Structures are given as structure tokens and as C-alpha cells.
Amino acid sequence: MNKEDQVMMAFRELYNKIVWLNKDKMEASLKGYKPSEVHCIEYIGKNADSNVTKLAESFYMTRGAISKLTKKLINKGVIESYQKSDNKKEIYFRLTKQGEVIYKIHEDLHQEFQERDKAVFEQITEEQFDSMLSFLDKYSRHLDVEIKKVDLDMNAE
Template sequence: MDRRQQLVSELMDLCHEITWLNKPILEKALSDYTLSEIELIEHIALIPYANVTKLAAASYMTRGAISKLTKKLMNKGLIESYQQTDNKKEIYFRLTNKGQQVNQIHQELHHTFLERDQIVFENMTDDEFDTVFRFIGRYRHHLKNITRE
């Protein structure tokens, strides 16, 4: 296996291991919600004027899938839709109080995971972080260019 393939394989394995370790904790703390719902709630909290198009891009899902998921979240009372006074065409989403509570629990779990994994990061230098960020940025930029073609 060449080094490129080994690096991609290691990155994918790392992502799978993190998911495997965190998923049961997330599911226990937020048992009424799917991981897709939790992630969409997080995106709505982070993205200004979150609409179907922005959420689809951020979630790597189709607009149709996002439409279905936002309807589910609205039915559960986690999000609400709204329109800007100057743009009646576009529909945006924001968290309700209940949605903010779910997002808060999710963010606290992220913090717990970072504390659990602190030993991995405590000896990393700024240069090491920068190198990893540059690599990930280049790779993501490359993949985005492929999807645009």
C-alpha cells in the first residue's frame, strides 16, 4: 500500500473509530433523536439564515433529504421556519427553545469528548496543527473541485 492510500485509510479508520466510540454516548444522551437530526440541529445553530440549500451543502445531503428532515424537526418542535420581511420567497430555519436545549446537550458532549481526548492534543505544536489543517484544507478543496465538474 502506498503512503497516500495508507494515509487516507488511516484517516477513514480514525473517523470510524471516533464515531463508534461517541455514537452510543450521543444516542443515550439524546435518545429521542437520530444522529442526522442532531447534526442538522447543530448546522441550523451555526449557519446564519439557514435554508435548505445551505443545510444540504453543510450536511452532504440532498435538498430533498433536508426538506424531509426539517419537517420532522418542525413536527418535534425543535425548529421553526421563518421568512425575511424583504424576501418572502426564501424559507429559513432557526432553533426553538427545545432545539437550543438539544443543541446545548450535544455541544456539552463534544466538550466531554475533547476533554477525554486531551492527551492526544496536549503535546501538539502549532506547526503540527497547521500542517494537519493545511493538508485537510487542500484535500477538501480538491474534492469540492471534483464535485463541481
């Protein structure tokens, strides 16, 4: 197995371990909410004036799928839609009080998991962090280019 395969396999394995370790606690604390719903709540909580387009771009989902997701969250009472007085065309989302509770639970869990894993990150040097971040940035930019190609192909059809 070459180094590229080793890196990709290690990323997948690491991700799967994190998901497995966090899953039970997340599901117990956020009962009744799917991961996509929680991530949508998180995005809206962190980003003012969230709308369907911004959410779709962030989650690499269609606007139709985001519309369905936000309707579910509105029905659950965790987000609400609003319009700005200067732009009656665009619909934005914000958290309700109940949504803020879910957002806080999720943030607290992330903090707890970060504390659990702190011992590893404390051993990483600045140079190692810089190297990893540089690789992730390069790979992310490459994937952005590939995503644009797919979008162009889909729009050409």
C-alpha cells in the same frame, strides 16, 4: 501498502474509532434523534438564517432530502420556519426552546469528548498542526473541485 493508502486507511480507522467511542453516550443523551437530525440542529444553531439551500450544500444532500429532514424536525418541535419581512419568498429555520436544549446537549458532549482527547492535542506542535491543516485544506479543495465536476455532469444530463 503505499503512504497514500496508509493515510486514507488511518483516516477511516480514526473516524470509526471516534464514532464508536462517542456513539453510546450520544445515543443515550440524544434519544429519539438520528445523527442527521442532530447535525441539522447543530448547523441551524450555529448559522443564522439557515435555509434548505444552505443546509443541502453543507451536508452534500439534495434539497428534497433536506426538506424532509426539516419537516421531521418541525414536527418534533425542535426547529421552526420563518420568513423575513423583506423576503417573503425564502423560508428560513431557527431553533425552538426544545431545539436549543438538544443543541446544548450536543455541544456539551462535544466538549466532553474534546476534554477526553485533549492529552493527544497537547502534544502536537504548532508546526504539526499547521502541516495537518494544510494537508486537510488541500485535500478539501481538491474534493470541492471533484464535487463541482459531478454536479456539472449531473446537470448536463
